[in-house]
Amino acid sequence: MPKNKSKGSKAERELYEMFVKNNFRAVRVAGSGKMENSDCDLIAGKIGQKYTIEVKSTKKTSKYITKEQMNNFIVFSEIFGLTPVIAIRFNRIGWYFLDPKDMEDSGKNWVISLANAQKKGKRFMQYFSSDNQNPNNINEEIDIFYEEIR
DSSP states (O other), X not given: OOHHHHHHHHHHHHHHHHHHHTTOEEEEXXXXXXXXXXXXXXXXXXXXXXXXXXXXXXXXXXXXXEHHHHHHHHHHHHHHTOEEEEEEEETXXXXXXXXXXXXXXXXXXXXXXXXXXXXXXXXXXXXXXXXXXXXXXXXXXXXXXXXXXX
């Protein structure tokens, strides 16, 4: 198994365990990023909270995601009526969770910088706390972001 795929799988398993330990039901999506129609890494939820999660891990201060991959991720999330979340782990710093609309456009790709993740992202309990959810605005924000990436 290539090093990047192994590192990505390790991050997915780590995040899966975080969800399970916090009373979510979660599944890893087989073939995510490699097989057609497998456009997210994890699906997690509990009553009133349902998410698709794109998992990224990096030792650098920025991570790039192709616009095609993000478009497929957003469409996949919309089809199932789930809230899309970008989960990024910066080595030796930890996890941040962001709405896809909080990524920066670099022209060819979307980018998540450490500085932007620290400014706009949240830690696990901050992001997934049931007190922090506002389901009325989520679908509207997804629609706006989706229109921007077309």
